[in-house]
Amino acid sequence: MNWAKLRSIKNKDKKVAITIFSFPPDKGNVGTAAYLNVFGSIHSVMKELKTQGYDVEVPETVEELIDGVLKDKEAELASPELNVAYRMNMDEYRKLTPYAK
Incomplete structure (x- = not known):
């Protein structure tokens, strides 16, 4: 039913999302894939x-697309940073884990 409804909606009113792979996260691997031009392909699709x-x-260019993705203010926080509940220094860690040598 939803596919039929989607056909009746004008393209200008549809919402499309493109997901870019990044693994391992926060290691500078955004949009990388073996022997594939990920950003060039996305630019062509756009x-x-x-x-x-x-x-x-x-x-205008693939380079502008790359800059727009990599320098997006909303995505500046590294994903591992979003999952850190607490940070401790090494002395505190050693006190809590005397068996870890």
Whole structure:
């Protein structure tokens, strides 16, 4: 039923998401894949979406796309940082774990 409804919606009113792989996280591997031009492919898809009537802002170049993704203010916090509940120094750690030598 949802597929049928989607066909009746104009492309300019549809929402599309592109997910970019990054593993291991926070290691500078955003959009990397063996022998694939990930950002070049995404740029091509974005340009095609634009020609098909989707409301998308396409960067002029692949380099601008890369900069836009890697320097996004909303994504500046490294994902491992988001999961840190508490930090301790080595002295505190040693007191809590005397068996760890």
